[in-house]
Amino acid sequence: MNLLIRHGRVIDPANALDAGADVLILDGVVSQVGPGLPAPVGTPTVDAGGRVVAPGFLDIHVHLREPGYEYKETVATGTRAAAAGGFTGIACMANTNPANDTRAVTDLILARARVEGAVRVYPIGAVTRGLGGAELAELGELAEAGCVAYSDDGRPVMNSALLRRALEYAQAFGKPIVSHAEDAHLADGGVMHEGIVATELGLRGIPATAEEILVARDIALAELTGQRIHIAHVSTAAALRLLRDAKARGVPVTGEVTPHHLVLTDDALRTYDPNAKIAPPLRPKRDVEACREALADGTLDAIATDHAPHALADKEVELDQAANGIVGLETAIPLCLTHLVGERVLDLPTLIARLTVGPARVLDLPGGRLTPGAPGDVTILDLDREHRVDPGRFYSKGRNTPFGGWVCRGTAWMTVVGGRVVMANGIVTVP
Amino acid sequence: MGLKRKDLLEIRTLEPAEIQTILDTAASMKEIAGREIKKVPALRGKTVVNLFLEPSTRTRTSFEIAGKWLSADVVNVSGASSSVMKGETLLDTAKNLEAMSPDCVVIRHVASGAPHILARALRCSIINAGDGMHEHPTQALLDLLTIREKRGHLEGLSVAIVGDIAHSRVARSNIWGMRKMGMTVRVAGPPTLIPAGVEELGVKVSHRLEDAIRDVDVIMMLRLQQERMTANYIPSLREYARLYGLTLDKLRGARADVLIMHPGPVNRGVELAPEVADGPYSVILEQVANGVAVRMALLYLLLGGRSAEVAA
Amino acid sequence: MTVREKAQVLDEQGIERALTRIAHEILERVGGTDGLALVGIRTRGVSLAQRIAERLRAIDGAKVPVGALDITLYRDDLGLKAEAPVLRATEIPFPVSGLTVVLVDDVLYTGRTIRAALDAVMDLGRPRMIQLAVLIDRGHRELPIRPDYVGKNLPTARREIVQVLLHEHDGQDRVVIQEPGA
Numbered sequence: 063m064n065l066l067i068r069h070g071r072v073i074d075p076a077n078a079l080d081a082g083a084d085v086l087i088l089d090g091v092v093s094q095v096g097p098g099l100p101a102p103v104g105t106p107t108v109d110a111g112g113r114v115v116a117p118g119f120l121d122i123h124v125h126l127r128e129p130g131y132e133y134k135e136t137v138a139t140g141t142r143a144a145a146a147g148g149f150t151g152i153a154c155m156a157n158t159n160p161a162n163d164t165r166a167v168t169d170l171i172l173a174r175a176r177v178e179g180a181v182r183v184y185p186i187g188a189v190t191r192g193l194g195g196a197e198l199a200e201l202g203e204l205a206e207a208g209c210v211a212y213s214d215d216g217r218p219v220m221n222s223a224l225l226r227r228a229l230e231y232a233q234a235f236g237k238p239i240v241s242h243a244e245d246a247h248l249a250d251g252g253v254m255h256e257g258i259v260a261t262e263l264g265l266r267g268i269p270a271t272a273e274e275i276l277v278a279r280d281i282a283l284a285e286l287t288g289q290r291i292h293i294a295h296v297s298t299a300a301a302l303r304l305l306r307d308a309k310a311r312g313v314p315v316t317g318e319v320t321p322h323h324l325v326l327t328d329d330a331l332r333t334y335d336p337n338a339k340i341a342p343p344l345r346p347k348r349d350v351e352a353c354r355e356a357l358a359d360g361t362l363d364a365i366a367t368d369h370a371p372h373a374l375a376d377k378e379v380e381l382d383q384a385a386n387g388i389v390g391l392e393t394a395i396p397l398c399l400t401h402l403v404g405e406r407v408l409d410l411p412t413l414i415a416r417l418t419v420g421p422a423r424v425l426d427l428p429g430g431r432l433t434p435g436a437p438g439d440v441t442i443l444d445l446d447r448e449h450r451v452d453p454g455r456f457y458s459k460g461r462n463t464p465f466g467g468w469v470c471r472g473t474a475w476m477t478v479v480g481g482r483v484v485m486a487n488g489i490v491t492v493p
Numbered sequence: 494m495g496l497k498r499k500d501l502l503e504i505r506t507l508e509p510a511e512i513q514t515i516l517d518t519a520a521s522m523k524e525i526a527g528r529e530i531k532k533v534p535a536l537r538g539k540t541v542v543n544l545f546l547e548p549s550t551r552t553r554t555s556f557e558i559a560g561k562w563l564s565a566d567v568v569n570v571s572g573a574s575s576s577v578m579k580g581e582t583l584l585d586t587a588k589n590l591e592a593m594s595p596d597c598v599v600i601r602h603v604a605s606g607a608p609h610i611l612a613r614a615l616r617c618s619i620i621n622a623g624d625g626m627h628e629h630p631t632q633a634l635l636d637l638l639t640i641r642e643k644r645g646h647l648e649g650l651s652v653a654i655v656g657d658i659a660h661s662r663v664a665r666s667n668i669w670g671m672r673k674m675g676m677t678v679r680v681a682g683p684p685t686l687i688p689a690g691v692e693e694l695g696v697k698v699s700h701r702l703e704d705a706i707r708d709v710d711v712i713m714m715l716r717l718q719q720e721r722m723t724a725n726y727i728p729s730l731r732e733y734a735r736l737y738g739l740t741l742d743k744l745r746g747a748r749a750d751v752l753i754m755h756p757g758p759v760n761r762g763v764e765l766a767p768e769v770a771d772g773p774y775s776v777i778l779e780q781v782a783n784g785v786a787v788r789m790a791l792l793y794l795l796l797g798g799r800s801a802e803v804a805a
Numbered sequence: 806m807t808v809r810e811k812a813q814v815l816d817e818q819g820i821e822r823a824l825t826r827i828a829h830e831i832l833e834r835v836g837g838t839d840g841l842a843l844v845g846i847r848t849r850g851v852s853l854a855q856r857i858a859e860r861l862r863a864i865d866g867a868k869v870p871v872g873a874l875d876i877t878l879y880r881d882d883l884g885l886k887a888e889a890p891v892l893r894a895t896e897i898p899f900p901v902s903g904l905t906v907v908l909v910d911d912v913l914y915t916g917r918t919i920r921a922a923l924d925a926v927m928d929l930g931r932p933r934m935i936q937l938a939v940l941i942d943r944g945h946r947e948l949p950i951r952p953d954y955v956g957k958n959l960p961t962a963r964r965e966i967v968q969v970l971l972h973e974h975d976g977q978d979r980v981v982i983q984e985p986g987a
Contacts, residue, residue: 257689258693258694261665261691261694262694263606263627264605265625265626265627266626267689334609379583380604380607380610381605381606382603382625496889517892518892521875521892522894529929530928532928534878535878535879535883790892793878793889794889796889797883797888799885799886
């Protein structure tokens with residue numbers, strides 16, 4: 063597909079670009095970026111009208127729920143949600159049913175994506191069989207099938223010896239392991255952050271230490287094996303201290319953070335709202351501030367939503383019984399623009415870096431930049447557009463978000479995948 | 494002047510003046526228990542549903558008597574708490590009940606926050622009869638009434654609450670209630686059973702029973718919540734009873750006129766020696782009597798005015 | 806609601822005399838203080854009952870038991886007011902069965918308070934007889950209730966308010982008619 067995007071403010075952190083320019087995509091691939099580009103006759107043209115034109119955003123932590131939990135989300139609905147939210151590529155986790163621990167499941171996901179996917183889908187395979195934490199999955203086969211990384215996300219790999227073997231074994235395939243760093247024993251039974259709010263609400267808490275302990279362990283194993291570990295959804299100041307220190311020492315470790323951990327504190331649980339129940343839990347202010355700092359200074363490489371759709375029945379129960387997770391694809395950009403850039407935590411190019419080149423580097427994904435030859439994926443932002451979060455209008459099947467009704471300033475205006483417009487003005491258009 | 498609210502979910506958000514109103518009203522209602530015909534027509538025609546999804550004979554009976562003495566129609570619904578086991582969610586159960594137009598639902602549930610779910614979803618009044626580890630407001634109110642009766646006032650008195658504070662909704666409600674009424678509160682127990690950040694609620698923490706009970710006006714012993722504990726909070730019942738159980742011997746270090754309280758049921762020989770539970774300092778039975786009065790007062794204050802629907 | 810005083814209908818002496826006369830009338834009609842009890846309806850009825858009991862003692866020498874009745878739980882308008890009315894305690898520390906109970910209230914108006922008081926007393930036992938003494942009867946009955954002893958009959962308009970002030974509660978002894986408005 064060909065597409066010419068005119069008159070945009072092109073911000074491409076990978077190429078240190080922030081200037082008025084046009085972007086020309088030919089045959090689904092970036093051809094040229096520069097002012098006043100000529101295009102072949104008949105090339106579809108989009109006038110960005112001064113809006114921000116960035117490499118297509120990547121979300122490397124999404125739960126598509128298919129196979130097995132199609133009542134919560136499918137590849138079709140999840141990728142539409144991604145397109146609506148301004149994402150051109152997503153990496154999907156392995157905690158499906160059956161788990162993505164064999165090529166059969168990877169093939170299924172990729173087949174669905176080919177036929178029904180609105181954006182690019184990069185499957186993440188399981189580290190252990192059935193996510194049981196006991197036996198290695200066939201990492202080689204998973205890599206051959208197209209998995210870009212391995213993760214038991216949803217659960218930690220508690221057995222350190224097993225994780226070490228996994229890291230060593232995965233070396234042959236060059237794919238990183240993504241770690242859900244939460245000590246299962248310390249976290250057992252907890253539904254929110256352990257602190258004064260949990261005490262007042264009479265809810266069992268998960269101490270920050272549950273994250274700190276496994277992050278320390280993961281960093282040590284990355285050091286021991288020399289293999290890459292990426293820490294999913296970091297949420298505590300303690301873990302960030304360890305991450306910063308490890309990076310300074312040259313340990314191959316990276317980290318991501320979710321928008322909700324950058325915006326909400328554990329006070330969000332005060333109304334016992336099951337839509338605020340997540341793992342890792344929302345933390346107190348000082349941890350939120352530490353996450354913001356770490357995102358700004360690069361200790362955290364990427365923003366990833368941990369998009370976790372659930373059906374109403376899974377959430378509208380007593381807090382102890384409610385499923386963990388928030389949908390994030392369709393709220394990420396408005397929230398980040400309003401509360402990170404708008405509150406001067408990050409400047410816009412840094413935010414864009416954390417959504418493009420940052421995640422691309424973590425998982426070695428094509429894209430995240432507008433270099434000629436890169437995939438023709440573009441996200442165009444409207445920084446002034448006021449946007450009220452309305453879960454009733456989500457493309458995702460999941461409506462579980464604590465941000466319903468929030469008013470934000472700034473949204474994704476257009477999503478382009480391989481030169482084809484898949485979202486314009488909030489409407490997803492996929493054949 | 495009733496309570497300007499639809500529900501009684503927690504002490505934490507009550508004003509001291511509201512607590513005062515509830516206690517005064519309860520005190521006025523006590524004489525009904527002494528009558529031969531224990532009935533007044535105040536809530537005639539009102540329906541109160543006791544939705545007890547966590548086992549409790551004592552509290553449920555207390556609410557039932559309270560409703561019946563006020564001439565309300567009381568319906569008891571009990572069952573397993575886990576909505577997963579029942580197959581029907583709490584919300585579904587409640588909406589089904591609402592279709593039968595109750596004026597009030599009294600709920601006890603194993604999950605903290607369950608009454609809040611009902612209060613948001615139902616139009617009728619909701620009274621929290623104990624939710625998980627969160628609060629047990631009527632217990633704290635009857636405790637305050639008992640202390641006020643015995644001592645004549647509340648402000649300036651000191652209380653030691655001893656036991657499994659971390660998992661106790663009675664402790665939480667009492668801490669809120671007592672602090673609001675100007676009392677000093679100490680909590681004592683094994684460090685593993687003291688919840689994170691509890692000092693921020695304005696209480697002093699002690700790990701020794703003997704220190705905690707010295708010079709206080711009231712000692713409140715909590716039931717060791719066996720059913721709520723997962724492993725390894727304490728090494729054994731034996732050690733707990735030895736260190737934190739209240740015996741006559743340990744009482745020697747307390748004031749001569751100290752009041753001993755317990756929300757019941759008592760684990761005799763664990764947190765309270767039988768001689769103490771049955772002894773002269775104990776006001777445990779008064780607590781039970783006051784429980785009916787407090788629950789009558791609440792039903793009257795919440796339902797004795799125009800229903801929320803009509804008033805809206 | 807602001808009210809203004811329109812007229813005074815009884816001064817301190819007037820109240821004295823009325824209560825004394827009522828005490829004599831009770832003795833006469835009931836035939837002595839045996840088996841007699843006074844139950845004042847909260848709040849001012851209680852003070853009036855105590856004053857009548859003092860006079861009975863002065864005249865007859867006997868101590869007539871006095872109880873205090875709160876009729877809030879028996880009101881027929883519970884559930885019509887926005888909030889539950891303030892509840893005070895009922896203190897009748899003697900059994901009422903078999904006694905002649907004289908209810909005492911300050912103002913008799915629609916009769917609904919007395920109807921509630923009758924129900925309340927009947928819930929406590931079975932008196933031999935119940936009679937009613939009021940300081941002021943202002944008319945406008947809505948139920949078939951009539952007083953046995955009246956301090957003063959006072960025709961009033963519905964919009965008027967009859968306020969009995971007693972030194973036990975209000976620091977002065979007077980009965981006044983008030984009208985809403987400045």
